[in-house]
Amino acid sequence: MRLINRHPDRPSRLLLVILPFALVLFAYFMGSAERLMDNPNDKLLPSAVQMTDAVKRLAFTADARTGEYLLWQDTASSVRRLAIGLGISALAGLCLGIAAGTLPLFGAPLSPVLTVLSMVPPLAILPILFIVFGLGELSKVMLIVIGITPCLARDLEQRAREIPLELLIKAQTLGASTWTLMLRVVLPQLLPRLLISLRLMLGSAWLFLIAAEAIASTDGLGYRIFLVRRYLAMDVILPYVAWITLLAWLMDWGLKHLTQRAFPWHQGASK
Amino acid sequence: MSFITVKNVWQQYADQVVLEGLNLSVNEGEFCTLVGASGCGKSTFLRLLLGQERASRGEILLDGQALAGEPDSSRGVVFQRYSVFPHLTVLDNVALGLELPRSPLLGRLFGSTKKEARDHASVLLHKVGLGHSLDKYPAQLSGGMQQRLAIAQALIMKPRVLLLDEPFGALDPGIRKDMHSLLLELWRETQLTVFMVTHDLSEGFSLGTRLLVFDKVRVDPHAPGAYGARITYDIPLNSDRRANRAAVDALPAQLAGTLRIA
Numbered sequence: 001m002r003l004i005n006r007h008p009d010r011p012s013r014l015l016l017v018i019l020p021f022a023l024v025l026f027a028y029f030m031g032s033a034e035r036l037m038d039n040p041n042d043k044l045l046p047s048a049v050q051m052t053d054a055v056k057r058l059a060f061t062a063d064a065r066t067g068e069y070l071l072w073q074d075t076a077s078s079v080r081r082l083a084i085g086l087g088i089s090a091l092a093g094l095c096l097g098i099a100a101g102t103l104p105l106f107g108a109p110l111s112p113v114l115t116v117l118s119m120v121p122p123l124a125i126l127p128i129l130f131i132v133f134g135l136g137e138l139s140k141v142m143l144i145v146i147g148i149t150p151c152l153a154r155d156l157e158q159r160a161r162e163i164p165l166e167l168l169i170k171a172q173t174l175g176a177s178t179w180t181l182m183l184r185v186v187l188p189q190l191l192p193r194l195l196i197s198l199r200l201m202l203g204s205a206w207l208f209l210i211a212a213e214a215i216a217s218t219d220g221l222g223y224r225i226f227l228v229r230r231y232l233a234m235d236v237i238l239p240y241v242a243w244i245t246l247l248a249w250l251m252d253w254g255l256k257h258l259t260q261r262a263f264p265w266h267q268g269a270s271k
Numbered sequence: 272m273s274f275i276t277v278k279n280v281w282q283q284y285a286d287q288v289v290l291e292g293l294n295l296s297v298n299e300g301e302f303c304t305l306v307g308a309s310g311c312g313k314s315t316f317l318r319l320l321l322g323q324e325r326a327s328r329g330e331i332l333l334d335g336q337a338l339a340g341e342p343d344s345s346r347g348v349v350f351q352r353y354s355v356f357p358h359l360t361v362l363d364n365v366a367l368g369l370e371l372p373r374s375p376l377l378g379r380l381f382g383s384t385k386k387e388a389r390d391h392a393s394v395l396l397h398k399v400g401l402g403h404s405l406d407k408y409p410a411q412l413s414g415g416m417q418q419r420l421a422i423a424q425a426l427i428m429k430p431r432v433l434l435l436d437e438p439f440g441a442l443d444p445g446i447r448k449d450m451h452s453l454l455l456e457l458w459r460e461t462q463l464t465v466f467m468v469t470h471d472l473s474e475g476f477s478l479g480t481r482l483l484v485f486d487k488v489r490v491d492p493h494a495p496g497a498y499g500a501r502i503t504y505d506i507p508l509n510s511d512r513r514a515n516r517a518a519v520d521a522l523p524a525q526l527a528g529t530l531r532i533a
Contacts, residue, residue: 164352164353166350166352166353166354167353167354167356169321169323169342169348170348170350170354170355170356170421170424171356171367171371172341172342172343173321173342173343173344173346173347173348173425173428173430174344174367174368174371174372174424174428175343175344175368175371175372175428176371176378177371177375179375179376179378180371180374180375180377180378181378183377183378184367184370184371184378184379185356188358188359189356189357189358263358264408265357265358265359265408265409265410266358
């Protein structure tokens with residue numbers, strides 16, 4: 001049988017899903033054991049025990065200096081920044097996208113500006129943000145907002161343009177004004193698309209957050225990783241990276257299921 | 272006096288003439304079917320009537336007034352596709368037409384007014400045969416059901432003119448028959464003036480009280496876009512239905528009203 005026609009059945013699919021993860025872990029721990037055998041003080045590839053100790057110290061032991069549980073404090077700070085940034089971006093992107101995609105008079109000036117803005121590398125203007133907004137929370141949130149709003153807006157503008165003209169005409173024959181047409185026809189059709197866009201932008205949002213935290217912060221997941229880097233503390237860095245990955249994956253999963261639950265009419269979006 | 276008057280209408284895109292010198296006068300309650308070859312301007316004419324486009328030259332009068340230059344609730348429309356809102360249930364698709372004009376700020380009604388609108392919509396939906404699928408989304412309906420929904424949606428506004436752009440073009444022949452009888456029934460009950468574009472000649476002949484054939488009279492083989500289409504045949508049809516409609520119109524207004532409702 002040709003390869004293209006062969007499908008894995010349920011158990012073998014599960015096996016195939018687990019296989020690459022298992023291989024990576026196996027390779028890591030083999031390498032780790034080998035290095036630690038040569039030199040028990042090696043820091044580059046810490047063993048599972050060392051990493052568990054580090055996690056225990058950070059997550060379940062109060063910090064001697066501040067009395068805080070560092071992992072949870074870092075997580076709370078980072079997730080808060082991310083949520084505020086994503087929330088503002090979603091709102092701004094939605095408004096800009098609808099305005100540019102639905103109203104030709106707004107689209108004419110907005111479209112080119114959004115295209116140009118989305119090409120500005122956000123990390124290149126990070127110093128400007130620190131100068132303008134200071135080193136506090138605002139500049140970190142602003143980096144996320146500036147980084148992903150133009151892309152969200154451009155995507156939603158495109159989706160708004162893809163709404164069949166027939167529907168917009170029909171709404172007008174049903175007595176809609178421009179405002180109610182956007183509110184009852186365009187907005188509800190774009191909301192599921194917004195969630196999908198957010199899922200796609202999650203990676204960038206984390207990137208900008210960690211970059212901002214690495215440079216100027218006093219807490220946060222990115223801050224911690226860059227802090228302990230000085231001591232080559234791979235036993236902290238690796239669990240932190242795994243934790244960030246898990247958080248990002250959970251957000252993605254949550255947004256996907258929210259799309260399915262909240263917009264049952266929106267078929268095939270996440271399939 | 273005629274209800275819709277088309278005076279010397281030309282429609283031209285760049286140097287492509289689509290319609291030329293169109294003159295037409297239609298009485299209220301007529302069922303006009305528009306036929307002709309592909310690309311001969313039937314749908315363009317419908318878009319002009321809808322207000323989606325403006326004529327390059329000439330004018331269209333509705334009840335003696337120049338036609339509004341954008342779509343509004345005086346003219347209902349059903350397209351071949353994309354006529355219903357995918358994000359609303361069947362019931363809300365129809366109730367939307369009652370909500371939008373009454374709530375300029377939010378475009379939706381609440382409480383008893385909302386229930387009233389939904390009850391009203393539900394009555395109409397039962398009439399077009401969608402009474403059992405009120406809570407479904409359009410994607411869950413068959414093509415014929417979606418067009419029934421689109422027709423109900425247009426009729427809830429009580430428009431004076433109903434414009435149909437190949438509404439049954441994508442349906443099976445059997446379902447098309449059902450839709451014809453539904454459309455005729457609704458046309459008999461209301462005072463609607465209907466314009467229907469169709470590719471199906473027999474449909475054009477059996478449904479309309481007037482068949483309008485669009486065709487190019489002049490053709491320049493070296494410049495295909497130089498001349499547009501005109502109405503080359505204007506054939507009165509189904510004289511029995513015309514006569515019935517005329518008889519009802521001749522009755523005193525009060526009596527005629529009760530007849531139509533019945």
